[in-house]
Amino acid sequence: MLNQRQRDILRAVVDDYVSTAEPVGSRTLSRKYGLGLSPATIRNALADLEDEGLLRQPHTSAGRVPSDQGYRVFVEELMALSPLAPSVRADLLRRQAEAEDLRDLLTQTARLAAVLSGCTAIVRSPRPAGARIRALSLVPVTDRKLLLVVVSSTGAVTHRQVLLEEPIAPEEVAALAVGLQQHLLERPLDALTGRVLEGLAERMGRHRDLIRQVIGRVEAPDDAVVIAHTAHLARQPEFQQRVDGLLDFLDRPDRVLRWMQEVRGGSSSPGAVTIRIGAEHRDPELQGCSVVAASYTIGDEVAGEVAVLGPTRLDYATAVTAVSALAAGLSEVFGARLPGEGRQ
Amino acid sequence: MLNQRQRDILRAVVDDYVSTAEPVGSRTLSRKYGLGLSPATIRNALADLEDEGLLRQPHTSAGRVPSDQGYRVFVEELMALSPLAPSVRADLLRRQAEAEDLRDLLTQTARLAAVLSGCTAIVRSPRPAGARIRALSLVPVTDRKLLLVVVSSTGAVTHRQVLLEEPIAPEEVAALAVGLQQHLLERPLDALTGRVLEGLAERMGRHRDLIRQVIGRVEAPDDAVVIAHTAHLARQPEFQQRVDGLLDFLDRPDRVLRWMQEVRGGSSSPGAVTIRIGAEHRDPELQGCSVVAASYTIGDEVAGEVAVLGPTRLDYATAVTAVSALAAGLSEVFGARLPGEGRQ
DNA sequence: CTTTGGCACTCGCGATGCCTGAGTGCTAAC
DNA sequence: GTTAGCACTCAGGCATCGCGAGTGCCAAAG
Structure with missing residues (x-):
């Protein structure tokens, strides 16, 4: 376990290194940080910290640099968080x-x-694991192209093109949209697994392939x-x-x-x-x-x-x-x- | 104007420099490129090209490097385009x-x-200057939040949240959408300037503010x-x-x-x-x-x-x-x- | 007149070596 | 336990040097 002095010094080393990007020496520490200790004393503490694996020396006669482990101790025990104004x-x-x-x-x-x-x-x-389908809409773009728009409860909007083999009338699209809405609104996105969808496609009868195509793509969000x-x-x-x-x-x-x-x-x-x-x-x-x-x-x-x-x-x-x-x-x-x- | 030799040499310099990122010397040129000329001859040509401002020397006793102007001549006159397989x-x-x-x-x-x-x-x-509104839809998300989805003739889909002061019923949303579609479908996006929109808002009577809000945002596409x-x-x-x-x-x-x-x-x-x-x-x-x-x-x-x-x-x-x-x-x-x- | 070989010259770059300064560990004194 | 002192280490800066790539110019060859 570290004593108070070692903790103060480790904190000072991290602070200094973070701001200068240069290895930190005992003299600097003694001068810049109000530790009230001579460089020699600090050197002893530094050596201890190095033994603990919290500091490293890039080479023999350079100052110290925090090791990954040193940073870990710093963030877990030493870091002073000042809340935002x-x-x-x-x-x-x-x-x-x-x-x-x-x-x-x-x-x-x-x-x-x-x-x-x-x-x-x-x-x-x-x-979120429980994101649900908040809104769903099919926009006819041309008679063979629809746009599926899904809004999730997170506010994410995803849209996918759906290309059809056969032309489809706008009224039919509207009916299809209503059908989909009935079955899918407020259902969790996660639950849209293969089995559920297969069942849905069966139940809705017509446009089975279309439905498969549509829904298989809902779950991959854009960004x-x-x-x-x-x-x-x-x-x-x-x-x-x-x-x-x-x-x-x-x-x-x-x-x-x-x-x-x-x-x-x-x-x-x-x-x-x-x-x-x-x-x-x-x-x-x-x-x-x-x-x-x-x-x-x-x-x-x-x-x-x-x-x-x-x-x-x-x-x-x-x-x-x-x-x-x-x-x-x-x-x-x-x-x-x-x-x-x-x-x- | 450049003679054939100068053109060949400029081309060679650019080719070599592009692939090596090192200044190119006369010897290299004479060896690597089948110019059939001695380094000395090439040096003369290089000096000429430098006088023309097409080449630069990073320092005396370095090879030549194309200048911006040299690249320009290269792309306009010398570059050999090989079409893709x-x-x-x-x-x-x-x-x-x-x-x-x-x-x-x-x-x-x-x-x-x-x-x-x-x-x-x-x-x-x-x-494109003439992009038109191919499809337009209003998706009710909650009773105070709509999603406006616009598909342009380029295939670009933009969506915007529209937040309302007052709750609105789904049927009303649908009616509004139909109204907007009547007035806006197939109109060029560019034409959606303030005056046109103002007129539209007037004509549609209710929800004037809403319409303003909605349409002002259509023209700023996402990506x-x-x-x-x-x-x-x-x-x-x-x-x-x-x-x-x-x-x-x-x-x-x-x-x-x-x-x-x-x-x-x-x-x-x-x-x-x-x-x-x-x-x-x-x-x-x-x-x-x-x-x-x-x-x-x-x-x-x-x-x-x-x-x-x-x-x-x-x-x-x-x-x-x-x-x-x-x-x-x-x-x-x-x-x-x-x-x-x-x-x- | 053009091309080329030769030659002296230039200069960046890498290697070498020296010196300095920052930093250390150790020890002995406080 | 703390500190001053000292010998030691080593990276980095700086000058030096040699090499090699490259040049421009000139005179001879084609």
């Missing part, structure tokens, strides 16, 4: 509430997270993740050589999505902030990176996450306050809007 | 035709362009540009120091859009390929970059562009064949689908 918080919430639609809301949130934290931000679209400000990653000195790998990773929504889900993984208690540091990531591209993610909720269910991504040397305290405030904002906006009263 | 072309078209909807089509196209050219690719959503594979930019040796500026630029869809429009600017003949090189860009972030853009059409109108972005040292021939093939593919897909027969 109420005015700032209110401003964030206002901006979120002003969003025009779901997409806009997520984009705005991601941008705000990026600006506040100085990192690349990622927001995962809401997909799984929104990413803002990748430029912040490229600015980090430690990534100069590897930006392309990271960009490549972020370019593939499916991978990012899987990864986000995995990050949340264990701790899925609503509102919790998950932090994953450096080697704790499985993906090789993400070595040297940390992610701070906060989940937001719709109703009482975890629906998605707001996250920021940066080098392990990142300002965890700022990141945590930013993502939790924004995730809370999302929860609030969803809470206010979605049960259905349509308040803006 | 029919099988490749067919494959591209097949992949485009398989796209599920507009969004998917544009994303696929951008990815293909990026892979073929080895550059970052940008596709601008179709917005103006699709960007693929920014990682390719980061990989370019010449951009190591400046990736962040470029990423920053690409992060703002509005700027990218404006810029794409400006690039097409002059030559708007359908199917034309526009190339803009280095200093020809106004934006300071784009110095040292080139863009190759081909426009695609819907009907006979230019609707948008497929473009690739890279360093001035880019493989213009490959880029040109790639973007023109893909733009032609888009034109074809739109041509086949959009008049309304819904063929896949």
